[in-house]
Amino acid sequence: MKQRRDDILLKEIARRVKKLREMHGISQADFLIATDINIGRIELAKFNITVSTLKAICDYFEISVSDFLKDIPISEFSNE
Template sequence: MTLEVFYFDTGIHLARIEQGKQNISVVTLAKICEYFEIDLSEFFSNIEKMK
């Protein structure tokens, strides 16, 4: 998958978020998780495991 395909599917500019040019809201994060079929609670659980 490319960033272009992801943007076409979701309207979300991942590159801008990755580069720190755009802040991410919880709503946007939820849309990203939904696209990748990840539960939002699972996303935060995995972050906690990385510490």
Template sequence: MRNHEDEILLKAIAKQVKRIRQSRKLSQEEVYLDTEIHCARLEQGKLNITIITLKRLCDYFGLSLSDFFKEIENSGE
């Protein structure tokens, strides 16, 4: 069972994944074809992403995990 703070974090991660993907002008399908990671459920905040999957996405986007989370902190989410 997720608590409220977990939900907030999952939604912030979801928004960040979507923001990064869109800023690189990539479709969810393109990300899937390149990484075999389904972004749709991640971007809805309905899937509890593993750190390994998040690391793979960050590598694909050319970001470090720390930069990924810094952006979340800076956005105030």
């Protein structure tokens, strides 16, 4: 099965992740040490993020996945 990719959605997720990280005053290096997730790669929006990784990021920031996604206008993205 070919992996699907939605560049607009990835950019929105990247923007939200970076905003959360900056709001908490966490560096990319500190986040990597704490979670073993290279958040810098995610913030570049060049790589698909898995649901499991998104859940781990949300757990770190103590928010639900639904709260994370509610600020992202998903309905505007294509359904290829």
